Amino acid sequence: MDIEYKRVDIEHVDCNIVFYGQEQTHPNYAFGGNNVRDSYVLHLIVSGRGRFASAGRKTVALQAGDCFLLPQAVPCFYQADGDDPWAYEWIGLSGLHLGELFARSGLSDKYWLRKVGDSRFAAQFAALFKTLHGATSLVNELQVQSRLYAMFADLLQEFPGQGAQERAGATATMNQAVAFMRQNYARRCNVTDVCAALHVSRSYLYALFRRFADMSPQQYLTQLRMDEAKQLLRDTASGVDAIADRVGYRDAFTFSKAFKRAVGVSPRAFRQ
Structure with a gap:
């Protein structure tokens, strides 16, 4: 019979979930806490509208089906619309390789993406968010890790950033x-x-x-x-x-x- 053997040298990608949450905001609500964070916080807008800007960038209008990232150590501003305030889900992340993962995606530099609602990336985000609410167990922890990596794989495939080859x-x-x-x-x-x-x-x-x-x-x-x-x-x-x-x-x-x-x-x- 034929035999296949090949050594594999794949380094673990250091990426961890540190918190998650969701919120239906009030009209014109703007986050009033510390806008410089020691982690990355990925937001998916599930309804409504609002505005987002990172340091040195113009404010953009975002709505349901869009997403934005609060990057580590970068000040950001975001505010709900006065008539149709947004609701969003978020996942807080930390890890050695996170900066490079996001840098190789379309979230690089501007920190937002439009019209991701029907993408595999958004579906993986939703599946991960649901799994995070499951009972604590080894199986659940493995599912969380699996869906986290699947989400990043789809983010990089569907929404690659410019200069990804050099960064790779x-x-x-x-x-x-x-x-x-x-x-x-x-x-x-x-x-x-x-x-x-x-x-x-x-x-x-x-x-x-x-x-x-x-x-x-x-x-x-x-x-x-x-x-x-x-x-x-x-x-x-x-x-x-x-x-x-x-x-x-x-x-x-x-x-x-x-x-x-x-x-x-x-x-x-x-x-x-």
Whole structure:
């Protein structure tokens, strides 16, 4: 019989739902809270009309069947119509790759799309929103993740942004860098090793990590090591020497200094 075997190297896309909600607004209602957010909030307008603008952009009129995005760290203004105030559903999102996902879509830059109501993307949004209301269970959590990724796949297919090909190349390189770090941080790899493996310059790698992760490659690598160290300190009885070796440090002294600098307490104090 014929046999097929192929290795797969697909990096997990870091994307998480942190909240969701819905609202039928009052006439001329405008959000009065903090308009600079530390997450992304995707809105689908289900009825009515309103106005939306992001920093430095003109106000646009939107209505049922349109959508808009409140991007991370970008001030936005949105207000319900005085005669036909809108109702919308929203999903709040966070994650390392979210900025790049939205940047590769038609939501890039202007942060709104018209006439998405009959699209697969809108259908996936509705299915995801419904699933979020389900009882908490492993099956429900898997369905939420599945529909979340399906929604983004349809967003990128149906409403691609300009310059998506260039950004796709940068995303692929970033994913390869993160995968290499995850696979090799215990082997004491450093930023030079990452650059050599990917055949990129140190300055290019730095620019990628600042763009996608808002930190340097060295900071990201240290964060990987500290996250693993904290888990080992919590969940195992391994000594500090053994944990230092497992997360890529040559000795416990160097590891303990790095851990206290990153976490604020020593490994032993963290364990207690």
